[in-house]
Amino acid sequence: MTTQLDEIPVARRLTPPVSQQQGLSARLLLLLLLAGSTLAGTVVFLRSNQNMSPLLPPSAELMPPPEADGRLLGHFSYPIAREADLVEVVPGRRLHGDAAAAFLAMQQDAEVDGVQLRLLSAFRDQETQHDLFFSIMVERSQRPEERAQVSAPPGYSEHHTGYALDLGDARHPELDLDAAFDQSAAFTWLQQHASRYHFRLSFPANNPQGVAYEPWHWRWEGSSHALELFEQTRRFHAAT
Ligand SMILES: [Zn+2]
Numbered sequence: 001m002t003t004q005l006d007e008i009p010v011a012r013r014l015t016p017p018v019s020q021q022q023g024l025s026a027r028l029l030l031l032l033l034l035a036g037s038t039l040a041g042t043v044v045f046l047r048s049n050q051n052m053s054p055l056l057p058p059s060a061e062l063m064p065p066p067e068a069d070g071r072l073l074g075h076f077s078y079p080i081a082r083e084a085d086l087v088e089v090v091p092g093r094r095l096h097g098d099a100a101a102a103f104l105a106m107q108q109d110a111e112v113d114g115v116q117l118r119l120l121s122a123f124r125d126q127e128t129q130h131d132l133f134f135s136i137m138v139e140r141s142q143r144p145e146e147r148a149q150v151s152a153p154p155g156y157s158e159h160h161t162g163y164a165l166d167l168g169d170a171r172h173p174e175l176d177l178d179a180a181f182d183q184s185a186a187f188t189w190l191q192q193h194a195s196r197y198h199f200r201l202s203f204p205a206n207n208p209q210g211v212a213y214e215p216w217h218w219r220w221e222g223s224s225h226a227l228e229l230f231e232q233t234r235r236f237h238a239a240t
Pocket residue numbers: 121159164165166216217218
C-alpha cells in the first residue's frame with residue numbers, strides 16, 4: 001500500500017528536518033538570489049533591448065508616474081511618425097517628408113552663406129529612444145530625473161514625430177551636441193534664419209520644461225499636423 005511517505009524521494013526522507021533557524025537563512029538566501037537575478041535580468045534587458053520586440057514600457061519601479069498635464073519628467077508625450085511619412089535625408093537619418101524638404105532648403109541656403117549644417121540626429125523610434133535613455137542611465141548610474149534633463153524617456157521625445165532634428169556645424173564637429181554649439185557660425189545662422197523655414201529651438205536656456213539647454217535641437221512647425229503635435233508644448237512655454 002502506498003503511503004504519503006512513499007511519494008517523497010528517498011534522499012529527501014533521509015534528510016533530517018531543517019531547524020527553524022536554518023529554514024529562515026535558506027529563505028533569506030533564496031530571496032537574495034531572486035533579487036540578484038532580477039537585477040541582473042534588468043541590466044541584461046536594458047542592454048539588449050534593441051533586439052526585443054514588442055518594446056516593454058519603462059520599468060514602473062524606475063520611473064515616476066506622469067504629471068497631471070501628461071508630462072513625464074518634464075517631457076511631453078509624442079506619437080511615433082508613420083513609416084510612410086518618413087523619408088531618408090542622409091543615410092540612416094529619416095525625417096517626416098515635409099520637415100525633410102524644409103531642412104534641405106535651409107541647408108542649401110546656409111551653404112550659400114558659407115555655413116555647413118550637418119544633420120546629426122533625426123527621427124527616432126521608441127526602441128532607439130528606450131536604449132538611449134535607459135542604457136546610458138544605467139551606465140552612468142543616474143536617476144531617471146537626472147537622465148531626463150538631457151534625454152527624453154521613450155514615448156516622450158520630439159524625435160518620435162519625425163519633425164525634430166539635431167544639427168551640427170560641419171566645420172566644428174567638436175561642438176556637436178554640446179552647449180558650446182551656440183558659439184558656432186551654424187547656430188548664429190540658425191538663430192537668424194531658421195524661423196523662415198519654420199524651425200524653432202525646442203529647449204532654450206532655462207526653459208520651463210526643466211530640460212537642459214540644447215542649442216542643436218530644432219523642431220519643424222510648418223504644417224497644421226506639426227503645429228498640432230507641438231501645441232501643448234508651445235502653450236506651456238508661452239504660459240510660463
Ligand atoms: Zn534632439
